[in-house]
Amino acid sequence: METYRVRLTGEALPGHTPESIAEALLRQLKLRPTQVQTMLPPARRVVKAGLNHDEADHLHQILTLAGLAAHKEKQAVTADIPSASPAATSATSSPAAATATTADPLSDLVTSLARGFPRRRPSPGYALRLVLVTLCCVLIPLLYLAMVTLFGYGLVWYLWHVHDFTSFHVRGFWPMFVLYALPGASGALLLLFLLRPMLPMGATRERSLLLDPGEEPRLLQAIHRLAEAIGIRPPVALRLSNEVNASVHFEGGWAGFFNGRKVLTIGLPLVAGLSSQQFLGVLAHEFGHFAQRLGMRCSFLINHVNAWLYQRAHRPDPWVERLEQWAHENDEFVVRTIMIVTRAGIGGSRLLLAGLFQLSFRLSQSLSRQMEFDADRYEAVLAGSTAFGDTALRLRALARAFGEVDKRNASTWREHKLLRDMPQAVAAQVDGYDTSAWATLRRGLGYGTTRYWDSHPADLERIRHAQSLQAPGMFSDARPAAVLFDRFVEHCRDATRAYYRLLGVDFRNAELCDTEIVTRLGAQRDDAHSDLRRWTGRQWHARPWLPLQRPLPDDLGKLSWQACIDELRLHSPAITQDWAKAEQEAGRRARIAFAGLLERHGIPFPLSRVEGFDEQRHLPEYQRIIDWQTPSRQALLRTAGLYRRRIELALRAANLRHEPLFALSTLYADVESLQEAWIVASQFEGTGDVAQHKGLERIRQDAMIACQEHSLRLLRKCDDIPQSLLDGDSIGGYLRRRCPRVAQPSDGPTEFVAIAGTLLDSLGHAYRLAFSSLAQRCAQAERAHGIAGIEN
Incomplete structure (x- = not known):
């Protein structure tokens, strides 16, 4: 009988690291960590000898899946079996290793299935019910087609016989329009759109x-x-x-x-x-x-x-979208009236189809x-x-x-x-x-x-x-x-x-990493964020960024290190509440800007379901948010001073630098402006009746241009902020690597709506990472000097 042995070549397969190989071996062969170390590259040794063909294949496959390059070699029956490594010896004697070298599961499956599955025919009642339900569901589209056919017949009958119901001879534009043109044109368009569901739609993208x-x-x-x-x-x-x-x-x-x-x-x-x-x-x-x-x-x-x-x-439906565009581009009363009637009919047909779907479902x-x-x-x-x-x-x-x-x-x-x-x-x-x-x-x-x-x-x-x-x-x-x-x-x-x-992810420009690297990177980021939350006593919010670049008031500049932290601890509930309110104001600012823009063009747009836009009340509120004059933002100004004093004392004591956090803090006004422009530009598609307004295209174009200008201005400022936490030599370099399209967008201002969203996400990540890194260094300095933190 022919026997085989499996030997390691001393190399790792592409894409595998010693850590990933060790993890796989621990999981597959149930070895001790010390035994696994003897099998990692550059180890060149026989793992197991005296195997039959299937056993050698199986062990070779386990090692290959783990990431080890190995060879299966034929071995003479009379040949001496080379001594195995300690890992192999343990693997042979352990129950897990015995499982790994037993018969192939495929052969076990074939043996198990030899007698087949017990069959059970469905009951006649179940089969009858199945057929009846299927017939009912299939009849629903036929019912819809019958209703469309009836509508088409009714339209033709009306146009052919309408003169029989008038007691006078129809003359002039308006009688002809009301009796013939409006029902005929609207009905024909509506009939076309009612028949549209019977036509095939675009094929879905293959997902496998x-x-x-x-x-x-x-x-x-x-x-x-x-x-x-x-x-x-x-x-x-x-x-x-x-x-x-x-x-x-x-x-x-x-x-x-x-x-x-x-x-x-x-x-x-x-x-x-x-x-x-x-x-x-x-x-x-x-x-x-x-x-x-x-x-x-x-x-x-x-x-x-x-x-x-x-x-x-x-x-x-692209047909409906083209109809909306046609209605938007034509201002004639006749065309707009026909479009209104047609759109109402299309909406009714969709409600009908939705009801039929619920019935069939x-x-x-x-x-x-x-x-x-x-x-x-x-x-x-x-x-x-x-x-x-x-x-x-x-x-x-x-x-x-x-x-x-x-x-x-x-x-x-x-x-x-x-x-x-x-x-x-x-x-x-x-x-x-x-x-x-x-x-x-x-x-x-x-x-x-x-x-x-x-x-x-x-x-x-x-x-x-x-x-x-x-x-x-x-x-x-x-x-x-x-x-x-x-x-x-x-x-x-x-x-x-x-x-x-x-x-739609362009992975060709990304670094494809093993699980351990991405997991470790994610864990580091999560740990850093948790450290930031602890260091701030759970006060920290993503927005607004603390204006750490502002000079310290005289009274805060005299506080000692511990006194500064004690005041942050004393007012922690109020600070947390003010920070949360200020974060809500950042979103409210964009909503006010959007509603105000539409209001200036004669388009009413409420701030919410229960709050309409009032220019006299909301525009001053909008300006107070920008100028940091709201009560919550005024309170945060002092909070920012306390944190700046705390950071400066920690950095001075440990001889550390604070870049790039303070430099990033100076950008927050531009970040809020870009956030506002991006929200305004991206929300135009969801304004409902606004699509009928004459000046909408000009408004949309202006919003996109503003989004582009704010993005480029912010990028230029980020190019001057050096950093070593992320890819690139500067914050701007990191942003350009994160969004390569920013250099030469193919579609002009339109593409900057998507680019701005990526920039905002990346900038927020960079700020949080910079703040987290700084908080970790400050916490170390405070512990080294016996300073009690906010949560102590």
Whole structure:
């Protein structure tokens, strides 16, 4: 019998660091940290010898997934077995290592599925109900088409017979306009827009990557075996996505509906975060839907009808947008009257479609829930009723982790760093959850209840249903689902880049980093922010920035270090409240500016649902906010003086510098001006009836130009502020790296509306980081000199 050995080459695979390799080995082989160190590059040694072909393949795959370059070598039966490393010796003797070198889970799956799944045909009552509900849902679009046809017939009949109802001969412009032109033109336009929903809309962007089956023969074999055991044809194509989900759908829509060809989409975070048993159970659930042949086709029809109704009722339509533009560009009374009538009809048709959607949705949801219960049976039969609850909890944890990782990734994008591999980062996030986090997730499983309009049952009800089956399970394997893949890391990185492309993120100009780097960077930023909050006694708010550049009043310049902090502590509740009010005033300033601008052009626009705009009252308030003359901002001026005194004493005692915080503080007036211009420019699209106003285009253009001018002015000032906390030699350099389009925007002032939003976000991040860094240094100086902080 041929035997094999697996040997390390002493190199790490591209994209892996010693830290990431060590973490993977600890997770996969359950070794002690000291043993893991003996396997890290540049270690060149035999990990394990005397293996059969499958065992060597499996161990080689584990090492490769961990990031170690390794070779599988044939070994003669009579050859001496080289001595293994201490790590390998421990791995051989430990239970985890024994699991890692046992038979391939694929062979276990094939053996388990040899006897097939127990079949259960749907009851005649369920089938009859399914058909009746599907017919009702399909008839709803036909009902809409009948109503449109009736409207068209009525319009033609009216224009043909209207003269029969007039007792006089119609002459002159106005009688002809009222009786013929207005109903004819408005009705024809309305009929065109009523027929618009029957036309195909633009195709949605593909959210997944097509997988070449030849790249993953083991995965393909597992899927084919599972489909065969369930009794369905295997999918004809495999797609990979970055979502915490898996799905099976008909290929090509209606073509697949008739020929039965299916496409399987696998979310790689599921593979990274689930065991082989859990992952294959999820696939069994998806294939279980297609085992209900009648139900799947009925579900396809129902879902298509619901999606069609929803999109036509709520999705923006370029035809409607062009009609609005046409109405805006024509001032003639006749055209405007026709447009008003037409728009009212379009609004009515959308309300009708929204009502029909609600009717179809309510009819179909109870059947959808029943289909989920039936598909859950296949998962429970394969993986076991007990494992069903564990999988549900793990899926909930992965969904939560994806949100956290995505948020952290977005924050590090401010510094031009992005994750290279999101699925692995999501799995690592879940592995890092403590007991408290898991307890919260478990409680979440029991909170939900199924409501009438839910398409899926609540998790707790699904778990109870699976447990009631008391299925022992056909397949059990706790190894990671990634062992079913040959090129899992490469697929994860491809899916991550596809996700960035879908979001419109230009990742080509970013530094793609490993999970550890982004996690460490995010943790550092979070810790720095927490330190800032503690150092300020929880007083700190993002806006307004403290005017630290102002000279100190004489009375504050004489305060001692401890006395300064004691006064901040004494007035802490009032300072916190004033800072919060001043932050609200920053947003109110922009709303007043927007409402005032429209008011000057004769367009009434309220500040809120309960407060209208009053020029005599609100314009003086607007000016007081700008001049820092409101009570809250006046109080913050003294607070800023106390913090400046505290910072100067700490820096002087520790011989430190305060750049770039004081320099950034001088920019806040420009930041608020840019914030105002950006809000005004970006809100024009949501002003409703304002779109009919004659001067709107000029107002919008002026707002965009102001946004551009404020952005460029602020950038020039930022170029003169040196810094070392972020990328670039200056704050301006950091901003230009964060937003490369600012150098040569292709669309002129229009593009600066989006650019300004990025600049404001990046500047706010730079200010918070500068303040946090300074607060950490000041806190160290205070502790070194025995000064009690605000929270002490």
